[in-house]
Amino acid sequence: MTTQNKNWDNSLWNKFQQGDNDALGELFQERFRELYFYGLKLVPVAELVKDTIQDLFTDLWSRKEKVKEIANINAYLMVSLRRELLRRASKIRTQTDLDEASSQYFTFSSEDFIIGSETELETRNKLVAGLRHLTSRQREVIVLRFKHEMEFKEIAQVMDLNVQSVRNLLFRALEKLREEMNVGDSVDKQDVGLVLFAFFKEKIKFS
Amino acid sequence: MRQFSENTFESLVADTQFIRWAKGEQVADSQKWEEWKKNHSDKTREFDEACKAVRMFSFATPAISDLEVDYLKQKAFDRSKKQRNTLGTVVWMRRLTRVAAVLFIPLLLFTTWTLLDKKQLETTYSSLVENRMDEEISVVAPIGTRTIVDLPDGSKVWLNAGSQLTYPPIFANNGRTVHLEGEAFFEVSKDETPFNVENFGPTIKVYGTEFNVNAYEEEEVVTVALVEGSVSLAKSGGELFLEPGEVSFFDKSSETIHVERKNLEHFLCWREGKFIFRDASLNSILRVLQRQYNVEFELSNPQLGSYPYNATFQNESLEQIFQLLELSAPIQFDYTKGYLNKDGAYVKGKVRIK
Missing domain, CATH: 1.10.1740 (Rna Polymerase Sigma Factor; Chain: A)
Incomplete structure (x- = not known):
């Protein structure tokens, strides 16, 4: 907003x-x-x-x-x-x-997210489920970065961490979230492109 | 398939401008990211995934009306005005407390000091009164010297040579009593409590201020010369009052007393080192000289001692006095000066009179 x-x-x-x-x-x-x-x-x-x-x-x-x-x-x-x-x-x-x-x-329900053309209902439900597998600090760093658009330096202040830790925390959270959301997903669904962070799976395949 | 570039993805997510643009917010140069995508055709996948990630986290803002926000704002602002007032009071009170603290410390010190000091004084006084009343003070004017004594009540005493004044360190309320052997001039300070001078003659009760007492042990007569005020001589219940200008003569052997009006100068001049003798026997003059000059006299013929003299000496040396006495009488002085012997003891000067 x-x-x-x-x-x-x-x-x-x-x-x-x-x-x-x-x-x-x-x-x-x-x-x-x-x-x-x-x-x-x-x-x-x-x-x-x-x-x-x-x-x-x-x-x-x-x-x-x-x-x-x-x-x-x-x-x-x-x-x-x-x-x-x-x-x-x-x-x-x-x-x-x-x-x-x-x-x-930082617990979330589906009401916390806007349902729009960008985010399909199914994705949102997966997201809500996936977020439950993150730690509260991982969820907090996601909120601070994507909701509040805070710079890493500012997040470091708020969460009392150094900047590098904030980066690590954020990208590890995204990776974990992707893993959780892809559990049980078929390759078909990836092709549809509805599931986000599918690239992580590919990354693992290739690496 | 080309490997997914995590770095590209991360650097996009780390760019706040990108997040805003991806969220669909108004940004300064929305064209920038469209162009970035075109220019980095090899990174289209990373770009798209980053966009999706951002858009996925489209958190809904809790529903709260603009009106409520305005209301909350106004309440917060109003509270600040109140708080500023109380803060002002608090600051003022704090300053006042500080000032009070600064003032309190010296006040405390002063009070403590005063109390302690007073207590100490009281203690000193009472211990003196209780324990030291019997320890009297003796001031001696040795032969050849004169001394001034300040008494505890402020009275002043000039002590002539060879005299001793004994007095308590603190005068009790029931009287100020001093003991005199020798000659002294008293200047007694006014006080309710009576001032007494005990001596070889009758006790002198002082009602006024200035008088001279001559009461040497070796002298036959005790004289009291009153300059100012009133004194009485008390002996076995009786009291004889003197008037200023009067001199009492008390004969120790006969214990008789008579009072005469005299030129007081003769009785007081010793304080300036002056000695006036009128019809005085050589013996009485020699006793004064013994005390003033610390010499011993030896008369070859005892009859010489009763020879009457009129003489006045003032700050003269012993030799000069001898010359004066030789001039007025058929006598000769043979003076051997005093000296320190081998043991360091002083051997008095000796005068033989022929």
Whole structure:
């Protein structure tokens, strides 16, 4: 749904840094849905996520001296939201809940994906099934890259990894996903080209 | 079939502009990727797969209306205004706390110091009063010297040569009593508590301030000369008051006393190193000189001692005094100066009078 590029974000941010409170309001409207999506995948409590996002912005509005230090607002919001949400969630969860919860981060159902001409229903169902075989961090890196369009450097910040680890994590996740989605597939189906990542299979054949 | 280039696929997925274009978002140069595909005909497969991968992850954004987003935004902004106010208060309170802390430290130190100091003083005082009342202080003006003593109540005492003043380190509330052997001039500070001078004669009760006492052990007579204020001489229940300008003479052997109005100068001048003798026997002059100059006299004929003299000396050397006395009487002084013997002990000067 994001139709603006990153430069647009930064120009709003720069305006706010120069004292324009409305610019941060615009940024709120622009970024809210993405943050909300990401937050819900971490902690599926809508009100908690909404509150936390609001608090992040409230904080920026009221603590101008802090604002000057933030160069990359996009990464800042994601890092802060992740940290703050997990902190707050830990208060409302017992320890056993927490252990279960971490594996439940970034779980997806078919409602999470747009059904369009590009993605057929069957593929989507396979995708949802395949994603279940990934670790929560593998799912998170996919979301950050494809949904939020974050650069590897930014993802590294959010997930507290180095850039190379992010790359490895992402491409290993894609490879694993492809394997899971191709289980039980016939060669015919590959030819139809409905199954994505078929190339991986070929790659293995040839290598 | 050509091997699939993982690198090409990965570099496309790593390109955010490509992801946006593949998602169908508006990008600055949408033509770029169409052209890339054309120019890299050998990598069409990688390109297509990358597109498919991106498009597969077409995550749906949770349904939330623009109105709700606006509402949430407004709420967050309003909260920030409140928070800014409380933040301002908090900052102000923090500064105040800091100031208070900075002020508190010296205050604490000062209070502690004052309390400790006061306590220490009290302790010192009470221990002195309790334990050291019996340990009296003695100040001696040795022969040949004069001394000034400051008493604990602020009174001042000039001690003449060969005199000793004994007093307690702290005057108790029931009285200020000092003991004098010799001659002293007193300047007593005003106080409710009575000031007494014990001596070889009657105890002097002081009601005023300045007076001289001459009460040497070797002298027959104790004299008290009152300059200012009021003193009394107390002896076996009776009390004799002196008026300024009066001098009392107490005869130690007969224990009789008489008071005369005298020129006080004669009784006070010793403080300036001056000695005035009027109708004084040679013996009494020699006793003064013994104390002032630390010499011993030896009379070849005891009758010479009762010879009366009128003389005034001021800061003169012993030899000069002898010359003056020789001039006014048929006597001769044979003076052997004092010296240190082999043991380092001082041997007094000796004067033989013929």
